[in-house]
Structures are given as C-alpha cells and as structure tokens.
Amino acid sequence: ILNVEQSPQSLHVQEGDSTNFTCSFPSSNFYALHWYRWETAKSPEALFVMTLNGDEKKKGRISATLNTKEGYSYLYIKGSQPEDSATYLCASDNYGQNFVFGPGTRLSVLP
Amino acid sequence: GAGVSQTPSNKVTEKGKYVELRCDPISGHTALYWYRQSLGQGPEFLIYFQGTGAADDSGLPNDRFFAVRPEGSVSTLKIQRTERGDSAVYLCASSAGLFTDTQYFGPGTRLTVL
Numbered sequence: 001i002l003n004v005e006q007s008p009q010s011l012h013v014q015e016g017d018s019t020n021f022t023c024s025f026p027s028s029n030f031y032a033l034h035w036y037r038w039e040t041a042k043s044p045e046a047l048f049v050m051t052l053n054g055d056e057k058k059k060g061r062i063s064a065t066l067n068t069k070e071g072y073s074y075l076y077i078k079g080s081q082p083e084d085s086a087t088y089l090c091a092s093d094n095y096g097q098n099f100v101f102g103p104g105t106r107l108s109v110l111p
Numbered sequence: 112g113a114g115v116s117q118t119p120s121n122k123v124t125e126k127g128k129y130v131e132l133r134c135d136p137i138s139g140h141t142a143l144y145w146y147r148q149s150l151g152q153g154p155e156f157l158i159y160f161q162g163t164g165a166a167d168d169s170g171l172p173n174d175r176f177f178a179v180r181p182e183g184s185v186s187t188l189k190i191q192r193t194e195r196g197d198s199a200v201y202l203c204a205s206s207a208g209l210f211t212d213t214q215y216f217g218p219g220t221r222l223t224v225l
Contacts, residue, residue, distance in 0.1 A: 004153070034213070043114065044154075044202070044216040089153055098170060099144070099214075101153030 004092045006102035013080050014110050020076040021105040023090030027071035032093040035064055035075055038104070039086040047075075047088075080109040113137070115217035117203050123223045124193055132188040132220045136205030143186050144214060145178055146202040154202055160186060193224045 005024045013019045025033060035047040048057040053068040061078045077084055087104040094100075116135040124130050136143050142161055146154035156170040160180045168178070175193075180186040190197055200221050204214035 006153075036216075041218075043218045044204075046213045046215065049213055091153075098156040098159070098167060100156065101146075103151065103153045 004090065004100050004102040006088075006090060006105050008105060009103070010106040010108070012108045012110060015080060015082060017080050017109075018076065018078045019080055019107070020074050021088065021107075023073045023075070023092075023102055025071050025073070025090070025092035025100075025102075026094060027068055029095040029097070030068050030071070030092070031095055033066055033068075033073050034091040034093065034099075035073070036089040036091070037086045038089055044089060077107075080107075082109045082111050085109045115203055115205055115215050117201075117217035117220050119220060120218065121221045121223075123225065125225050126193060126195060128193050128224075130190050130193055130222065132190075132201050132222070134186045134188070134203030134205075134217060136184065136186070136203070137215055138184075140205035140207055140215075141183070142206045142208055142212070142214075143180060144204045144206075145186070145188050146204065148200045148202060148219070157188070190222075193222075195224050198222055198224045 007022050032051045034049050036044040038044040048064050050066040055066040057064050064075045066073045085108050087106045089101050089104045091099050091101045118133045144159040145157040148154045158168040158178050163183045175191045178188045200219040202219045204216045206212040206214045
C-alpha cells in the first residue's frame with residue numbers, strides 16, 4: 001500500500017506572505033499526482049493534475065511542481081489571502097494501486 | 112450543471128443500526144468513487160465503479176460495507192450493524208473516466224454512530 005505524506009501538518013501565515021508545502025509519494029509505478037483544496041464545509045476542489053517529471057502548473061497565485069524521480073511535489077501560494085485558508089490535499093495515482101491521499105496540510109492565513 | 116451531491120449531509124445513528132448514504136454524480140460521469148475521511152487523516156479509498164459495476168472494492172473495510180450503482184448513475188453506500196468506529200465523513204466523487212481524470216467531490220455525509 002502506498003504511503004503519501006505531506007508536510008507540514010499545519011501552517012499559519014500572515015496575509016501577504018508567500019508559502020509552500022510538500023507532498024511525498026512513492027516514485028515507483030507513478031502515473032499522476034493530484035492536488036486538491038478543501039475548505040471547511042465545502043467539497044474538495046481540484047487544483048492540479050500533474051503527470052510528467054518537471055511539470056509546473058499555475059492557477060492564479062497558486063503553483064505546483066513535480067519531481068517524479070525523487071517522489072515529491074511542492075505547492076506554492078504567492079501573497080496568501082485569508083480566502084486561501086483550507087486543507088490542501090495531494091493524492092498519488094500509481095499503476096496497480098488505488099488513489100491514495102496524503103493527510104493534508106492545514107493552512108490558516110491570518111488577516 | 113450541477114455538481115456531485117450527497118444525502119444526507121449529516122446522519123446520526125445508534126450502534127448496530129443500518130444506514131444508507133446516497134451519491135448523485137455529475138451527469139455523464141462514468142466513474143464514481145467512495146472515500147472515508149476520519150479526523151486528521153486524508154480521504155481513504157473504499158470502492159470505485161465504472162458504469163454499473165464495482166471495478167475495485169478492495170478498500171471496503173469489511174463485509175458490513177456494501178455499495179451499489181444499479182443504473183450507472185446514483186450510488187448508495189450501505190453500512191450494516193454500524194459500529195462507533197464507522198463514524199467519519201463519507202465522500203463521493205465522480206470523474207469522466209479513470210483515476211487519472213480529475214475527480215469532482217461532493218460535500219460529504221458526516222456519519223456519527225453513538
């Protein structure tokens with residue numbers, strides 16, 4: 001069974017700060033890495049699907065990079081806003097395995 | 112178009128009772144997934160359907176859990192003889208195809224077993 005890890009577990013930043021966090025996943029039989037944002041009382045919202053080593057994706061102030069050889073992905077948020085407060089989940093899709101989520105990073109952006 | 116919906120949003124039941132949780136996927140999505148999320152953990156895979164058939168049910172924790180999708184659209188997750196350890200948020204997601212497609216999640220059903 002895959003082990004997908006995320007760090008830090010939680011994070012508090014001031015409005016306007018930039019921040020980043022990490023998702024680690026097994027690199028063997030890798031197929032795709034997904035990032036989701038999950039706000040309290042809402043549905044998880046898909047941010048990115050990344051498949052190729054060296055992939056970089058961007059959506060507004062949020063971007064992500066992927067290293068499939070060493071098995072990690074970084075999510076960056078530039079100029080954090082209070083509405084960015086949420087749990088950020090990554091999920092690894094590997095051949096022969098089901099979708100495996102990490103435990104998430106809980107981000108709080110303080111005004 | 113409407114997103115994924117789940118009913119009920121909250122369910123409180125007593126230990127030993129039977130519960131059904133419903134998921135309405137996005138229209139036209141062939142793949143449907145059930146996950147369970149316990150406090151402090153990421154969603155844990157339970158089962159996924161491709162059309163009407165359960166393509167993979169290896170995540171169901173034991174034979175008290177069962178899920179159906181008889182017409183390839185709405186799905187029901189059924190839990191018999193509920194236990195306190197079944198308390199969790201049950202999430203449903205749908206996608207146009209397989210796991211590699213973006214999954215769109217419903218808001219979840221919070222199940223509390225007293």
